[in-house]
Amino acid sequence: MARALVGKVLLHGDHVARIVETEAYLGLADAASHAFRGVTPRTGVLFGPPGHAYVYLIYGMYHCLNIVAEPEGSPGCVLIRALEVEGQPEASGKGPGRLTRAMGITLRQNGADVTRGSLTVHAPSREAKFEVAVSPRIGIKHNVDWPLRFFVAGSRSVSGPRSFNRV
């Protein structure tokens, strides 16, 4: 799922951007996942049906956007790490905290259905040609070596290290 979401288009209100960087979180099997410790009021949507947004506040000032990726009862999800506005690499959301700010995403979109409503994911109108690269995830303290971060190879809108292995 994380691999497939790279290159898709995210829509929220008037904002449109291409997803250029994602990370996978494996739920109960992944100590880095919020769902690792089981169901809580916050992680409830992770255990719900796929295709819904999981938004949370981190460090008291940034929101992070995830898409639930696995069937109901299975809490796998994909963190959206970076977006690129077409033709405006520098106006893009580079990093999970900045992209939610740029798109106007807050706790209000938590649990939103991403196949309908104001926050949606679409296939790109024009199939862009690009290669997807893989690397370990960023900013976590568990399973640091798992290659679950996916991004558009060579994109300047990607956060963090751009060195990679192709996939």
Place this chain on the structure above:
DNA sequence: CAATAGATCATCT
């Protein structure tokens, strides 16, 4: 480029 500190709050123990 690397290391560090500070901002700030919903959520969990």
Place this chain on the structure above:
DNA sequence: GATGATCTATTGC
């Protein structure tokens, strides 16, 4: 009461 899937600014190579 502690913590964190972040970002920015600043300092020191």
